[in-house]
Amino acid sequence: MSKTAVKNTVPPLAPRRSTLPMRAPKLGADWLVSAEAEVQDGFLEALTDEALLALPWIFEFWALPHQLPPDGDWMSWVIMGGRGAGKTRAGSEWVRSMVEGPTPQCPGRARRMCLLGETFDQVREVMIFGESGILACSPPDRRPEWQAGRRRLEWPNGAVAEAHSAHDPESLRGPQFDAAWADELAKWKRAEAAWDMLQFGLRLGDDPRQCVTTTPRNVGVLKQILAAPSTVVTSAPTEANRAHLAESFLREVRRRHRGTALERQELDGVLLEDAEGALWSRAGIAAQRLEDLPPLDRVVVAVDPAVTARAGSDACGIVVVGAQMQGPVHEWRAVVLEDASVQGRMPIDWARAVIAATERHGASQLVVEVNQGGDLIETLLRTVDPGVPYRAVRAQRGKAARAEPVAALYEQGRVRHLGVFDTLEDEMCRMTLRGYEGSGSPDRVDALVWAVHELLIRPREVQAQPHYRAL
Numbered sequence: 001m002s003k004t005a006v007k008n009t010v011p012p013l014a015p016r017r018s019t020l021p022m023r024a025p026k027l028g029a030d031w032l033v034s035a036e037a038e039v040q041d042g043f044l045e046a047l048t049d050e051a052l053l054a055l056p057w058i059f060e061f062w063a064l065p066h067q068l069p070p071d072g073d074w075m076s077w078v079i080m081g082g083r084g085a086g087k088t089r090a091g092s093e094w095v096r097s098m099v100e101g102p103t104p105q106c107p108g109r110a111r112r113m114c115l116l117g118e119t120f121d122q123v124r125e126v127m128i129f130g131e132s133g134i135l136a137c138s139p140p141d142r143r144p145e146w147q148a149g150r151r152r153l154e155w156p157n158g159a160v161a162e163a164h165s166a167h168d169p170e171s172l173r174g175p176q177f178d179a180a181w182a183d184e185l186a187k188w189k190r191a192e193a194a195w196d197m198l199q200f201g202l203r204l205g206d207d208p209r210q211c212v213t214t215t216p217r218n219v220g221v222l223k224q225i226l227a228a229p230s231t232v233v234t235s236a237p238t239e240a241n242r243a244h245l246a247e248s249f250l251r252e253v254r255r256r257h258r259g260t261a262l263e264r265q266e267l268d269g270v271l272l273e274d275a276e277g278a279l280w281s282r283a284g285i286a287a288q289r290l291e292d293l294p295p296l297d298r299v300v301v302a303v304d305p306a307v308t309a310r311a312g313s314d315a316c317g318i319v320v321v322g323a324q325m326q327g328p329v330h331e332w333r334a335v336v337l338e339d340a341s342v343q344g345r346m347p348i349d350w351a352r353a354v355i356a357a358t359e360r361h362g363a364s365q366l367v368v369e370v371n372q373g374g375d376l377i378e379t380l381l382r383t384v385d386p387g388v389p390y391r392a393v394r395a396q397r398g399k400a401a402r403a404e405p406v407a408a409l410y411e412q413g414r415v416r417h418l419g420v421f422d423t424l425e426d427e428m429c430r431m432t433l434r435g436y437e438g439s440g441s442p443d444r445v446d447a448l449v450w451a452v453h454e455l456l457i458r459p460r461e462v463q464a465q466p467h468y469r470a471l
Helices: 003-009 029-034 037-046 049-057 087-099 120-128 191-201 220-227 238-244 247-257 261-267 282-287 347-361 375-384 399-411 422-428 443-464
Strands: 076-081 112-117 145-147 152-154 160-165 179-183 209-214 231-236 298-304 315-324 333-339 365-369 390-393 415-417
Touching: 076 087, 076 220, 087 112, 087 120, 087 179, 087 209, 112 120, 112 191, 120 160, 120 179, 179 191, 191 220, 220 231, 238 247, 247 261, 261 422, 282 399, 282 422, 298 347, 298 443, 315 347, 315 443, 333 347, 333 422, 333 443, 347 375, 365 375, 365 443, 375 390, 399 415, 399 443, 422 443
Parallel strands: 076 209, 076 231, 112 160, 112 179, 179 209, 298 365, 333 415, 365 390
Antiparallel strands: 145 152, 152 160, 298 315, 315 333
């Protein structure tokens, strides 16, 4: 194929989310891989020897969308992603784009860079010498020299990058920079102090900028950075970089953590936050967590049935709760034993899951919300187990109003969790007095509320009712 024919096959130039003015969004590795064989051959044949040698070092040709800096007048670029999503490579390449000029000896946009990690060892071993670190990403004629005694990199054009530890924020008092790369900020033990010191030092040049690469965590400093109007964000799940990851790793970590908050945080790269005004907090739940099962007097299974069975449908909430019923009713305590909820199942399948949970825990009562489904739900469950101890309940108030008294029992320390229930706890921390602040429906929370109500609230209501004594 001629050079002209290849040129006509290449998509036209167009703006892209980047600090560079013009990009070809499809003229990259993804375009080349998806092209016909003759187009691939023609493209490569059309390149000069110099261009072929340079191609492996042109990151924009190989980069994933979340690895390229956004356009605009920003100061902080936060790259949030799951484990192995390519965050470190993106940070290293951004450093290159800031310090390198058109030729090895020409100056770039930045002359004084800060490399900030949790510890100095992590800066050196991951950000500098790592497989996706700065040295590995730099072409031979532009590779910086590591000066161990001074803890810094120096490029052929005179630009330098100093290595600093977030564990020692005071080391940032004095140095000044025109750019900075902060890695895994969300796990720094002294994150707020280190970040503040960095901001005081980021004062050189006309347009100082910083890049943050991190797996998200619900920490204050990260949320403050994300809320700043001068911050831009790109994000991606682990699978975005699957070409460089073992399939067995992807398969196993997804299988092990499917449906959990850990999956959303560590693999999907989603920042999990307690909703403002939430009835529960992660810290409060964690403080009351149990490791050993105490003796129980009664166990119930509560169900919030699913209406549909599609993959994206609401879950069928199935929560198992036990109670210690010693002493006065107001001193009884409950323990959440299992979140057995299922999603995307046919009615007969979730009914079997309900009966299985009942048998597994020896539950004395099955409590089922019947606002949707009515008597058909009982018929369905008795099809699986005719003798199931079934009790129907019907919601008269909104979800938040029903959840509030249960949340109060948590605050009193009267409801605890046996182990960790990531998805259930995620829903709990998004339930507010205004309603549910998450996506979909809080089916697990609904089931939890019905179970605790049956064990701790209903007995007290019955006890409080007037009693008549016959003469």
